[in-house]
Structure formats: C-alpha cells, structure tokens
Amino acid sequence: MGKFVRSVFTIAIVLTATACGEGDTDRASIEEATPKQVRQYLLEHPEFVLDDPEIGKAIGRVRSLRERERAASQRRSILEERAELLASPLTPFSGDADSLVTFIEFYDYQCSPCKANYPELQQVKATEANVRFVYGQLPIYGGHSIMAARAAIAAHRQGLFEPYHAALMTANTPLDMDSLYATAANVGLDLEKLRVDMRDPGVLRYLEEIRLLAESLDVTGTPVFIIGDAIRRGGTTAEELKAELRRQRARREIATK
C-alpha cells in the first residue's frame, strides 16, 4: 500500500512540476516523500485520484481483491465454527481426514450438472493427495432428492457410502423410491436398516445442519464446491479444481509457516 501511495505521489509531483515548467525536478527528493506527505497531498488534491482513470482502475482492483478476501475470510470463519459438523460420523468423506485443505461438494442426486461433474471429481480424487473430500448433501430437487440424501447417509452408516453414491451418480433412470431401494440392494445394503436410518431424527437433523451450513456459505444451487476458503459455483473441470487446490495448499502452507 505504501509503495502504491508513494508511486501516486511521485506521479503527482512530476505532473505538477511539468505543469509548472520545472523539467529539472529533483527525483531524489521525490523518492524521499513520506507516506504522511503523500496523504497530505491527496487530502489537499483528491481530484488527482478521481480524475485519473488508471488510478481509478487500480483502486477498483484493490477493492475487488479486498472483497474477495473478506468473503474468503468469512467462509474460513464459518467452516471453523462448523468443524464439528464436518467431522461428524454422519459426514461421508474420502481422502485424508487430517489434510490441510478440505474440499466440500454440495450436490443433489437429481442435479444433471452434478452428475456430469462426477467423472471430473473422480479424476481429482484419484490424483490429488492430502485433501479431505467431503460429500455435502444438498437435496434441492424435491422429495426424491431428499430421500436419496437420507439413503446416502444411511448407506454411510453401513460403510457402503462410496458404492451407493457412485451408483446414484451414474444412474440414468429417474429417481424414485423403487430405484433408491433397488440400487441399495444391488450394492449390498441391509434394506431394513436403511429404511430405519432414513427416518432417524438424527439423520434428518444432520441434513438440516448441512443445509444451514450451505446457506451460511451463500450456496444458492448445485453443484457448488468449497475448496479451502474458495467457492466455485456450477459445472467445472478436473483441471480447474486441481488448480484451485494448488492455490489453497500454497495459501495454507504460507499461513502455517
């Protein structure tokens, strides 16, 4: 910031001097201007900033950066507050539980872009180590989506989340209770236990908590990916996700040093 202000001041002095016909400005004295002097100059000549489109753009960039930082910081706070929820035994995850970066996918089993993204995510999971991939159930496509989310958590209780999730994400048939149960039977789930767990008030409360987490992160649809403290909305590619993971790892490594 100090460097930016000093540059502004330098330009200001040069312009002022040029306007006054003083071509032999003493650059050394300009370089020695203190931030206080720069500030004083800008207070007396605010039009200098307002009238300069380049400076206007630079200020816009800084403001956008700050806004992004503020939003990222807010997401970090929310995720820290809800760490217990993300570590709940009801939360399905894959990868490394103790990794520096958490990757949350908010999805719905009837959301076409979510299903289209599934192979991309599988690719990321296969190649990226040291990441905790969390499955965020966000059923927003109606009753059968809600039932599918409940069934997925119930499958997680039986230790068969991954095959059930894979089967639902790759299914081409419409989702209904018959297909949910048939898929469950195919992957070897105990249907009686599944039915009971799908009505367990603890499972229902858990799903409501996950929804509230999504709302607090300003998730307004599916799929949405929370990668570290970044947010990506809508369909994406493995390469984009990996790039964001790299950025997040770098940030975390810097932060923990």
Added chain:
Amino acid sequence: MLFRSLIVGPGKISMHSMLVGFRVVALWIGAASLVIPVAGLADGPNPSDYPALSTKQMGHVRHMINMANDLPGDFSLLGQMDPVYHMSFHAYQFQFAFAAYALASAHYHYTPAHRDLYQDASARLIKRMIYKDVWDYWAHVSKYDITGRTDEGGENVWRTEDDEYGWIDPNIKKNIMYSGHLLQMVGLHETLFDDHRYDQPGSLMFRYAPPEYGQDPIEMKYDHDRLTTVIFDQFEEGHFRGIECERNAVYAECNQHPILGLMSYDLAHGTNFSPEVKSNFKKVMVERNYIDPETKTTMYFLKVREDEVIPASYAWADGWNGHAQHVWDKQFIEEIYPHQLERYIPSMLEGVPGEDMGYTASFDFGWFALLASEVGDSETVQIMTDYADAHFKPTWMDGGLLYPNTADYLWNFSRDEKGFIQNVGPVTGNVLVGFARINPADGLWHIYNEPFNQSHFAEPHITDVEYLEASVTRAVYDAEKDALIVTLAPGPVKSETTSFTVRQLDSKKHYTLVRDGKSLGRISASRGSTLPGTEWLIDGSLRITTELDEPHSFVLKATPTNVAAR
C-alpha cells in the same frame, strides 16, 4: 351467467365457527352423527364433519411449502425480475408474503392441530423475505419518484430533489410495500404458533454489501418491536394518510398489510397501536376518496407531494385492498364487493380488456379471486379456479400444484383465439389462485378477529409427520368433544407405512382410538396400555403408525375413566 346474488351477509356458518364455536359444532356434528353413525364410538366425532384440504388445495399448500423450502438465493420458480428494478406486481416479496398468508389460512382452518410443518414453512418464508435479493431493489428505487408513469407505457421517472440518495434500509422509511408485509408475516408467525423468536433483538438482520467493494457489509438489525415502532411512527408522521410504497405514492392496499401486522402485534404484546391506525386511516380513506364512493373502486395511489388522489378501476387494486381491509372493515367491503364483481368479472373472463380492467390480467385475476374467497363468494371462486384449471396449464411439481408463468407475463395482455386469458404471472400462478381456493369465507377475518388463544397451544396436536410421505389434510382438536381428528393421505413419495406423534394428551385420561370409523380399542398413558401400531414415548406422547395405501382418518377421543375401567 356470471352475475349472481351473493350470500355474504350475517348468518352464514364459517369453517372456523365449526372448529371453535362449541354450540354450532355440537349441533352440526350431532345432526351429522344421526345420519352417519360411527361404529365403535356412538357419540364420537365424525371426521367428515370437519373441513379437510382437498387434493387440489393440498397441492397448493405443498407448492407454497416447496417455495419456502427452496434455498434462500434460489428464485427459479418465482419468475424473471429486472436485475435492478426487482419490484413489480409479481415481486419476490409479494410471492413470499402471500404464500405465508395462504399457508396461515390453511393451517388455521383445516389443520390447526398440525403446527410444526406450517411453523417451519412460515419461518423459512420470513428467512427468504430478508434475503438481500428480495429487498435490495430499494437502494435503487428509493432514489426515484416514479409517479409520472402512465398506463400507456410512459415511464417518467426522476431523481427526487430531497434525500436524493434514497435508503438502503428497506424498513426505515417508506417502502411499506415491503416492510408492511414483513410485519404481517412476523405477526402471523407469533400469533399462530406462539413463537416469539422475532422478539429477540437482531432476529431480523438485513445485510447489504455496498457497491464500494472492499468495505464490510452494512448490517441493519430489526426485530418485531423495532419494525412495529418504525412503521407506526410513519403512520403518525404522515397523519395516517398511509405510508408511501414507492417515493411520493401511497397505495391503499399496501397500507392494509401493516394494519394487520399491528393487529397481531397488539394481540401478542398487549399494546394498542392498531385501533388508532385503523380509525384514523379509515377517516382519511373516506375524506380523500381512496375508494371512490361513485365507482366503488380503489384509487391507483395518492401523490403525496401534489396531494392528489389518482382514481382508478383496477381489479387487482380492489382485490388486493379489499381482501385485507375486510379483516377490519368487513361490512363496508361486503357492501362494495358486488359492484366490483359486476364491473370486472364479465370482462375479465369473457370479454376484452377495457377501461374497467387492469392493464394486465396476470395479477388482476389472482387478487380478485382472493377477494371473492374472503367475502365468501364461493360461486365466483369456483368459476375462477375452474377457469384457471382450464386455461392456465395447471402443473403438478413435486407434489405441489401451480400455474406456470407465461413468457410475457409482465407487460403483455393476450388472449387466445377464443378469448381466454393466456397471461399468467408468478404471483397469480404460484400463490393467489391457490390462496383463493384454500381460503374459506371470512378466512382472514377469523384469523385476526378470533385468534388462537393460549388454551389452543395447550391442546393435543400432532407432530413429526413424514411430510414427503403423508399429507395431513385435516387435523383438528374439538374441545367440546375432547377429541383429536386427523386425516392423512398419501404424499408424493411412496411409502407403505407412515407415523405421526400425538402430543399434549392428558396422561390421566383414557382414550379411544378410531380409524376410518372403526374403534381399535382404548389406550392410556398412565396404564401404559397400547394397541397395535401405537407406542407411548418417554415424554408421554403417543406415536401412531399406519399403512398409507389410501387416505385414513383417525379420531382419538377421551373416554370417561369408568367406561375405560370396565
């Protein structure tokens, strides 16, 4: 023929009277029981004597609950809004508010003993209402006086000379078209569910990220008290002429909602705001001809700066204003309604749009149907809902019933080659037609003038119904009979069985459980006696499980101890 004599005078029996008017209930049920004796419970209530939501009514309820359940930032069902100028007759705020009022009517009149579903939906609608995309239009709209616009499409807007920057806070000044609805929604939530969460400071939090990115968002903290005070003070400051919606424009209908909101606030807090506002506002309405004594139609708006009433004859304005004013000015609205009916309905349903009709039917239709329901003109409600079913492409979506928006709903009026309205906007299709179909005669009037009292909240009621599997079409506690009457129908998600919990039963009493007219036997919490499909929970509640292949009705009636002991 659409003209008819209306039966809206005193003497009709409302649904609410059936529920809480003991004398009427006793006579009516008694008479019905003579005709249809209930096997196993000779003096027991017959479920069919109590109002139940029809399949279509339940479909509308489900659609509005689906709207409540969508993520706060998901507006995909709610039509297209101008990205800056979000407000219109179909604005998000109106859809959420009228959905809340419709659900209130469904709960109060059909399922007063089934609270949690409606309470949760009400809270979710309020949550959606305070989501920034619903109200941040005000940061833009508050800068302009748009009262120069014309029906021909002219849109003279100009920056106001005073307070030219307007306001970000959607409640602090004017904009009663938003804050009045929020007050009514919060008031209904408190009085229908005895839920005081919005009395907590900061419980209504408005966050605005200013365009100057990089700064922290602005937070505006409200609660029920502050919202009430801010609105009442504006009524007072304006000498009760009404609070402006847009800059320089007082609409009569917008000011009805805060009045209803103040009535609820008074009820819950023991204050006396609403009588003062009602009497003074009515005085101004009469003195300034807000409703023209000749045409019997509601003004377009009052231009505040010019102190000029702009008269109009719009079905939407009369329907909107009338259904709400009816709550506190019943006789007057019922007197003028037949004139309004004659003026609008023939041209709306059969003719072509003319001077007696709003410039678009996409919202005229819905608001007038709502008025017809409130004043008890069931014949017109039937005609209009039949019309909607025939011409507005009724659609079932995830168990909910709606009429989808037509592409050009905002500005174009169109009819098909046979002259039928094609133009359906989201406020009509998502909410108002369903509201009219749900709302019985005097529906809102009863909610505000015969509100639930504390004994209601201590009565037996049901909870924990699996909403996806089962629709509760009837849930009533009849205090006179000391009986709970419940009807469940299959929901959109197939299930062989479903359960519900009955709470606040008297542990000292014995109860007879009747299903579909057949007594299943007697049970008692104190004796721990159960029947197949029932289970006493630790907290004294009774869990009932039933198959759900078709609708089933249950009656749980307290039985005299000596009978049970035999």
